[in-house]
Amino acid sequence: MSEPTGVIHDIGYQRYTGPRLGRRHVFGALYLHGLRTAFGLGRSAKAKIFPWLVVGIVTMVAAGATAVRSQIGEVVMTYAQFADSMSWLVIFFAAVAAPELVSRDLRSGVLPLYFSRPLPRGDYALAKLLALVSALWLLLGAPQLVMFLGAAFTTGDGMRGVWNELLDLLPGLLYAGLWAVVFASVGLLVASLTGKRAFAAGGIVAVFLMTTPIVGTLSILPSRTVNELAGLGSPSTIVQGVGIWSLGDLLVSEDQGGPDIGGFGPVYALAAVLLVAGCVALLLLRYRKVAAR
Template sequence: MSEAGVIHDIGYQRYDGPRLGRLAMQQALFVHGLRAAYGLGRSAKAKIFPWLVFGIMLLVAVIVAAVRSITGEADVLTYLEFAGQMSFLIIFFTAIVAPQLVSRDLRSGTLPLYFSRPLRAADYVSAKFAAMVSAIWLLLGVPQFIMFLGAVFTTKDGVKGVFNEIGDLLPGWGYSLLWALMFAAIGLLVASFTGKQAFAAGGIVAVFLVTTPIVGVLSSLPSTTANQLAFLGSPMTLLAGVGQWMGGRFDLELGRFGPIYGIEAVCLIAACLLILLARYRKVASL
């Protein structure tokens, strides 16, 4: 006597809704990364540090706007100089946020799940990089806008004064974007090599701070050319050199090498992104 098989219908159905594709996945990763950078949707503990840094920078912007309105001095702290003055806060912000964006994925083992879908390594890298850049740029751009509003509402030159402020703000925002690109590229690259957030944060701080003595050594050489190129040795002084070339007051003697600073900044960002992409292509192929 043979037994007949029985098929039970337990209600599973195939998904027949819209398939949004890679672009939607990138957008989701970007939004999630930007929210994670500021601790949105996470515990109160995760919000403390990013919002503390953001609050300090807003406070500085308000103080600058107030001092400028009282004294009438337009050069208390320019838009180009703002990022440089806040550099250490940006370093620590990057050291906390970058591991949140990539190290957590390594530690939790979610990367194989991501790459099991039609999501490429380039999609993952571009989404995380865009989220990190946006987080750092907002950290700088919003306080600069507060400074701009303070200057606009206290200007004595009317419409001409407003347009002058816009002409100063836009290069400042562009310079802040360069800072965001540089710090995001370096921070994500360092963080991508370890799933331990503490190690990633320490490595990021080390990259920015340990390279500073290189500048001091090159600056002490008897060669004028070496002195003028010395600031290429550290990401922070490299960015200061670009700011000096753009017309900021960074008290750096660059000589005729100003364009070299701009070229190296672009090349360093590109190199970090290429290495980061190669890193995740290797992970995706495993």
């Protein structure tokens, strides 16, 4: 019987003896990484071009509105109106950021690593969703803060004027949060369906662009009820309907006008809740199936 010839070599590997931070810290790390990814931080210069171009544009618009207000002494754009005006830029930002958050992982096949303990499958999807919501809210909220600071320093009513300006800012930030939640929910769900970023980006833009003609068609039908409910045909107009119902004059001025929702404001609010809840549920289901492969 021959002697065994195998030899075990000690090459210096050691067991990890440090603290195991657990599920909450993994979730937080994944969220922070997703938020950085949305703005291209920690990636190549090419990945930073589009997100920071959008950031620059929305900041310039806010600064311009603030400068005009300081010169003429009148509000040219409320905080809520700013969110509405920048909605198309937010769509394109979401179309670029959402595939970066999830499509790359699908394509590279790293999901089995993420889904190993202590990170459950649902935590991955929720961390990515929260990161995109935060990025979109910052995209709309930070310029509103610029507008607020400009107005606060130029108000002629002292602290009372600053307080009144703050009361106008807070609803605007909440409205920006509604835009962020709806756009992120829809965008991330679409992006999770494919590992190809170009297809995901095109699909996200298509969802918003293709639903707009539906609203336009329904809004010109002879039925007034159908006209008032036409906004339910698109995620963008659902958000606008909720804003018109809840914010009123802060969003719609006499000379500007806006979509006519009649007395269906609560219906639009319910539609927004159902849209977000449905997208989140489908997103969680999607990753449950991906992990099972």
